[in-house]
Amino acid sequence: MDTTQLLEFDRKHLWHPYASMTEPPPVNFAVSASGTKIRLADGSELLDGVSSWWCMCHGHNHPKIVAAIREQAAKLSQVMFAGFTHEPAIRLAQLLVESAPAGLTRVFYADSGSVAVECAAKMALQYQLAAGRGSRRLLGTVRGGYHGDTAGAMALSDPDGMHHMFSGILSKHHFAPQPATPFGADWNPDDFAPMEAMLDRYENEIAAVILEPVFQGASAMRFYHPRYLAELRRACSERDILLIFDEVATGFGRLGEFFAAEYAKVSPDLMCVGKGLTGGAIGLAALLASDKVAETISAVPPGKFMHGPTFMANPLACAAGCASLELFSEYDWRGNVKAIERQLRSELEELRNLPNVKDVRTLGAVGVAELASTPSPETVQRIVRETGVWLRPFGPWLYTMPPFVASPEELTRITRAMRAIALA
Numbered sequence: 001m002d003t004t005q006l007l008e009f010d011r012k013h014l015w016h017p018y019a020s021m022t023e024p025p026p027v028n029f030a031v032s033a034s035g036t037k038i039r040l041a042d043g044s045e046l047l048d049g050v051s052s053w054w055c056m057c058h059g060h061n062h063p064k065i066v067a068a069i070r071e072q073a074a075k076l077s078q079v080m081f082a083g084f085t086h087e088p089a090i091r092l093a094q095l096l097v098e099s100a101p102a103g104l105t106r107v108f109y110a111d112s113g114s115v116a117v118e119c120a121a122k123m124a125l126q127y128q129l130a131a132g133r134g135s136r137r138l139l140g141t142v143r144g145g146y147h148g149d150t151a152g153a154m155a156l157s158d159p160d161g162m163h164h165m166f167s168g169i170l171s172k173h174h175f176a177p178q179p180a181t182p183f184g185a186d187w188n189p190d191d192f193a194p195m196e197a198m199l200d201r202y203e204n205e206i207a208a209v210i211l212e213p214v215f216q217g218a219s220a221m222r223f224y225h226p227r228y229l230a231e232l233r234r235a236c237s238e239r240d241i242l243l244i245f246d247e248v249a250t251g252f253g254r255l256g257e258f259f260a261a262e263y264a265k266v267s268p269d270l271m272c273v274g275k276g277l278t279g280g281a282i283g284l285a286a287l288l289a290s291d292k293v294a295e296t297i298s299a300v301p302p303g304k305f306m307h308g309p310t311f312m313a314n315p316l317a318c319a320a321g322c323a324s325l326e327l328f329s330e331y332d333w334r335g336n337v338k339a340i341e342r343q344l345r346s347e348l349e350e351l352r353n354l355p356n357v358k359d360v361r362t363l364g365a366v367g368v369a370e371l372a373s374t375p376s377p378e379t380v381q382r383i384v385r386e387t388g389v390w391l392r393p394f395g396p397w398l399y400t401m402p403p404f405v406a407s408p409e410e411l412t413r414i415t416r417a418m419r420a421i422a423l424a
């Protein structure tokens with residue numbers, strides 16, 4: 001089959017994310033990728049302004065990660081993790097524990113960010129059951145969150161967001177308002193009061209509080225004051241409610257610190273990681289837990305955590321994860337992210353006064369222009385084609401999360417393309 005026939009089959013038979021099956025949106029036919037570029041079947045290239053959904057921190061097809069997968073594939077590509085272990089899983093856990101906020105010493109591998117969130121919720125419930133607080137069967141969170149597309153994760157995401165039509169099958173968790181003080185602004189102590197009041201009121205129902213630290217991604221594209229997290233840490237500890245950070249989007253340097261938790265100088269009891277864990281090369285996620293959680297669950301019958309994905313700790317994915325985490329000590333990623341932040345800030349600031357731009361915000365390797373009106377898919381598609389820059393705004397949020405290896409010239413191409421979309 002030639003490309004045209006393959007695309008024809010794709011249109012008729014393949015579902016793409018958040019897409020119609022009868023009126024499918026156009027798709028780019030990718031054939032290879034390296035660094036910041038994705039090459040298409042027609043020979044053209046797209047500059048990846050969104051790191052393929054925020055994952056590809058070191059760029060596409062990094063030779064070290066590719067070699068790690070290749071070497072591992074020749075030895076052991078999969079073995080069930082019940083009754084077996086292997087070196088990539090062990091080494092990756094070592095690297096994760098070393099780089100995670102203090103106290104997160106136990107690692108549970110999952111297949112995707114959503115599944116890591118499901119596991120966190122289950123672990124929190126099992127913890128409270130084991131601690132003799134069986135009435136704590138719900139979670140607390142904040143509005144404007146996003147935790148994934150599986151049922152448990154949808155129930156924790158913004159109730160007015162893209163999942164509202166499924167509300168009939170979702171648990172009714174407790175929601176506090178969105179953290180209000182922006183990152184970098186003066187902390188307003190009143191900001192935390194509604195969360196504190198919610199925890200007081202529902203203390204006997206809430207097993208854990210989950211949220212995305214510092215940056216609310218897919219549901220809000222907004223940065224908030226890390227002091228909120230310090231207050232939340234205190235408030236949860238006072239009530240023995242667990243604190244879960246969903247670092248699936250923020251982990252691995254995206255915001256300028258290795259984990260966003262570092263901005264608040266606190267450790268959660270549970271932490272979900274995914275997306276950038278393998279440098280974007282292959283799907284993998286993990287849930288990190290404290291000794292307290294692991295020991296409490298293990299001390300009381302059934303004495304075990306009741307979850308076990310079929311492809312748990314897949315050796316290829318773990319090998320990619322090891323290579324990606326090692327890469328962080330092989331180049332100055334912090335310097336790169338700082339430079340990306342400076343450039344995005346200065347170039348996106350120039351969009352602030354455009355009539356269709358409501359707000360501009362940047363932190364680390366994330367740049368967001370919030371538009372007054374949502375650009376049409378046709379407009380975005382045209383500008384992607386004209387500029388050769390791959391952007392995929394959702395709703396009013398036009399954003400970039402470039403690979404950390406993007407050059408200043410490439411960043412300028414990205415911000416120019418964003419400007420073109422904002423002006424269209």
Ligand SMILES: *Cc1c(COP(=O)(O)O)cnc(C)c1O
Pocket residue numbers: 112113114115117146147148149212217218246247248249250274275
């Ligand atoms: C993307 C994302 C998820 C879901 O991860 P998947 O791998 O798509 O299941 C969960 N939480 C956050 C914060 C995310 O950004």
